[in-house]
Amino acid sequence: MNPMKNVVLFGATSAIASAVARELVDTGARLFCVARDGEALEALLADLRVRGDDPDGARILGATADLADIDGHAAIWQQAQEALGEVDSVLLAWGTLPDQAACNASVDETLEAIHVNGTSAIALLARIAPDFEARGRGVIAAIGSVAGDRGRQSNYAYGTAKGMLAIYLQGLRNRLFFSGVDVVTLKPGFVRTPMTEGFNRAGALWAEPETVARGIIRAMHRGRDVAYLPGKWWVIMTIIRLIPEYLFKRLKL
Amino acid sequence: MTASWNRIPRVEHAAEVALGWRGRALPDVPRPLLAHGLGRSYGDVCLNPEASLLHTPGLDRFVAFDAATGRMTAEAGVSLDALLRFAVPRGWFPPVVPGTRFVTLGGAVANDVHGKNHHQAGSFGDHVRALTLRRSDGQVLEVTPENTPDWFAATVGGLGLTGLIETVTLQLAPIRSAWMRAWSQRFDSLDAFWELNTQSEREWPYTVAWIDCLNPGAGGRVGRGIYSGGRHATTAPRKDAWHERRRSIPLDPPVSLVNRLTLRAFNHLYYRQPVHATPRAVHHLPWLFPLDAIRHWNRIYGHNGFYQYQCVLPPAASKDGVQALLDAIAASGQGSFLAVLKTFGDRAAPGLLSFPRPGATLALDFPEKGRDTERLFARLDAIVQEAGGALYPAKDARMPTDVFRQGFPRWEAFAEYVDPEFSSGFWRRVTA
Numbered sequence: 001m002n003p004m005k006n007v008v009l010f011g012a013t014s015a016i017a018s019a020v021a022r023e024l025v026d027t028g029a030r031l032f033c034v035a036r037d038g039e040a041l042e043a044l045l046a047d048l049r050v051r052g053d054d055p056d057g058a059r060i061l062g063a064t065a066d067l068a069d070i071d072g073h074a075a076i077w078q079q080a081q082e083a084l085g086e087v088d089s090v091l092l093a094w095g096t097l098p099d100q101a102a103c104n105a106s107v108d109e110t111l112e113a114i115h116v117n118g119t120s121a122i123a124l125l126a127r128i129a130p131d132f133e134a135r136g137r138g139v140i141a142a143i144g145s146v147a148g149d150r151g152r153q154s155n156y157a158y159g160t161a162k163g164m165l166a167i168y169l170q171g172l173r174n175r176l177f178f179s180g181v182d183v184v185t186l187k188p189g190f191v192r193t194p195m196t197e198g199f200n201r202a203g204a205l206w207a208e209p210e211t212v213a214r215g216i217i218r219a220m221h222r223g224r225d226v227a228y229l230p231g232k233w234w235v236i237m238t239i240i241r242l243i244p245e246y247l248f249k250r251l252k253l
Numbered sequence: 254m255t256a257s258w259n260r261i262p263r264v265e266h267a268a269e270v271a272l273g274w275r276g277r278a279l280p281d282v283p284r285p286l287l288a289h290g291l292g293r294s295y296g297d298v299c300l301n302p303e304a305s306l307l308h309t310p311g312l313d314r315f316v317a318f319d320a321a322t323g324r325m326t327a328e329a330g331v332s333l334d335a336l337l338r339f340a341v342p343r344g345w346f347p348p349v350v351p352g353t354r355f356v357t358l359g360g361a362v363a364n365d366v367h368g369k370n371h372h373q374a375g376s377f378g379d380h381v382r383a384l385t386l387r388r389s390d391g392q393v394l395e396v397t398p399e400n401t402p403d404w405f406a407a408t409v410g411g412l413g414l415t416g417l418i419e420t421v422t423l424q425l426a427p428i429r430s431a432w433m434r435a436w437s438q439r440f441d442s443l444d445a446f447w448e449l450n451t452q453s454e455r456e457w458p459y460t461v462a463w464i465d466c467l468n469p470g471a472g473g474r475v476g477r478g479i480y481s482g483g484r485h486a487t488t489a490p491r492k493d494a495w496h497e498r499r500r501s502i503p504l505d506p507p508v509s510l511v512n513r514l515t516l517r518a519f520n521h522l523y524y525r526q527p528v529h530a531t532p533r534a535v536h537h538l539p540w541l542f543p544l545d546a547i548r549h550w551n552r553i554y555g556h557n558g559f560y561q562y563q564c565v566l567p568p569a570a571s572k573d574g575v576q577a578l579l580d581a582i583a584a585s586g587q588g589s590f591l592a593v594l595k596t597f598g599d600r601a602a603p604g605l606l607s608f609p610r611p612g613a614t615l616a617l618d619f620p621e622k623g624r625d626t627e628r629l630f631a632r633l634d635a636i637v638q639e640a641g642g643a644l645y646p647a648k649d650a651r652m653p654t655d656v657f658r659q660g661f662p663r664w665e666a667f668a669e670y671v672d673p674e675f676s677s678g679f680w681r682r683v684t685a
Contacts, residue, residue: 047314047316050339055317055320197271
């Protein structure tokens with residue numbers, strides 16, 4: 001079991017990361033929450049401090065940073081380490097759900113979507129990996145997506161970024177295996193979060209952020225390589241991956 | 254499509270938005286607006302047909318808690334369920350809880366809800382120390398009973414019409430155990446109920462009675478039932494663990510499972526359930542929220558839904574009035590699964606439109622049967638109006654305008670505080 005005593009959450013105000021934070025607070029973990037929106041971060045920290053009986057913010061900490069801005073990564077990582085002492089786990093959870101139609105109409109939109117959801121996360125992983133490698137333990141987890149398993153016309157800018165992230169994590173997992181660090185790729189399916197508002201979210205494929213959060217913590221504790229959340233998405237995506245491309249390209253997905 | 258718990262009325266909204274963070278401008282969607290929490294009211298106080306709903310369950314954060322005084326500030330979308338999970342292990346309890354814990358704090362304020370302890374604790378609004386209220390003109394009002402008594406009286410029980418309630422500060426009550434001491438006893442007539450009630454209310458903070466409104470009791474009149482009383486225990490039983498056995502009605506039955514036959518049988522069996530005259534230890538969840546153990550219990554009425562009818566009758570008219578209501582229901586041949594009778598305490602409720610007031614309150618549910626149901630309600634309305642009583646907006650999908658205006662004589666004073674960009678199906682209906 002990987003310890004999750006000192007955890008950094010990047011993109012902490014996302015619905016999934018907030019739910020992870022609430023679960024971790026109950027276990028007595030020390031948290032450092034990073035988010036872009038200062039007001040939202042304050043609201044999140046206040047909530048976690050009430051739940052964690054930590055009114056003075058002794059163990060529930062945070063700072064604002066725009067993680068799409070790669071130049072700021074070194075400073076915020078430094079700050080997180082100084083605040084927590086030793087960091088044993090990190091979760092990368094920021095992202096957007098780009099409008100594929102807008103991406104189709106704009107090169108800039110496409111590249112921005114890939115930057116926010118893919119490149120910027122890879123930049124942070126590359127930044128923090130040496131510190132984990134040197135320490136020789138810990139767990140690095142990042143939220144990918146089932147959308148990264150196969151390109152579909154409805155959201156392949158997002159899918160590209162998440163697919164790229166998954167491949168990077170694969171390589172990193174292979175590299176850090178030899179120093180005893182677990183790298184976990186998390187692939188949530190459909191989750192009822194503000195990101196997916198506007199979709200028809202009825203039905204058995206939709207999960208609550210709390211369910212996904214518990215799955216994330218379990219996967220990080222166990223050092224799973226890849227975790228579909230909930231697990232049934234492994235079955236669904238295996239079937240989707242097996243559809244021959246000459247058929248797949250004809251589907252309206 | 255968003256509906257309320259009883260599934261009547263069924264309406265379409267122009268837009269529905271999930272709110273995520275407090276302190277943000279109201280979203281740019283068609284006016285008028287209405288906040289919608291967990292949709293546990295029984296009618297259209299939580300609906301805004303052809304206009305917009307702001308879903309508040311995403312506003313689910315605690316803001317501050319003083320562990321020494323038990324004062325909690327939380328966002329309006331926090332449910333009582335979430336609050337209980339937090340507060341009970343720390344020795345605190347919401348001072349007033351309704352019959353379900355799946356309501357939001359904002360909803361509890363907006364309907365000034367009451368519980369089985371009204372005779373001692375008053376209504377929810379009596380324990381609210383502050384509110385933040387976002388108005389459509391961009392103002393955010395810090396509403397307290399001391400500094401802004403007029404806004405407080407308008408917003409508590411104000412059916413969400415005075416603006417968006419963003420946060421609620423609530424004074425919690427100390428408890429020493431998650432368990433309760435509770436007893437129950439059969440009574441065979443309303444006379445026996447009144448006698449039992451007078452002595453029990455003095456000694457027990459929580460009291461309530463269930464009435465069998467189909468099968469006659471003593472003297473051949475309807476009015477037999479089961480009386481229960483309870484209080485928070487000072488100790489836990491030796492076996493402290495309690496797990497809710499959750500059941501669920503998985504889907505809509507093709508027809509309502511509630512009909513004359515099942516109702517008569519259910520009421521008969523319910524009356525014959527074992528009672529415990531000596532107080533015993535019961536966990537607070539099943540005792541205070543018995544129906545919460547059955548998810549989607551509203552589905553037993555099928556797709557057509559059902560009505561709640563909850564009225565309050567002033568003290569002088571309570572005895573005759575309640576008997577008259579029960580006689581009218583028995584004569585109609587329609588009946589209710591869960592007829593609940595309770596007396597309110599004497600304190601004046603804090604809101605201009607608050608429902609609780611001195612007297613007796615009777616709550617019933619009826620399957621939707623078209624004209625028959627309408628005729629029964631007209632008969633019941635007449636009894637309530639003659640007694641000088643009122644119907645509960647949170648449980649209403651049909652009350653006529655004159656019944657509302659008679660029951661809530663301060664409605665015009667209240668209307669001054671309604672946000673010009675907020676409204677609801679209920680409000681348009683009773684002020685039309």
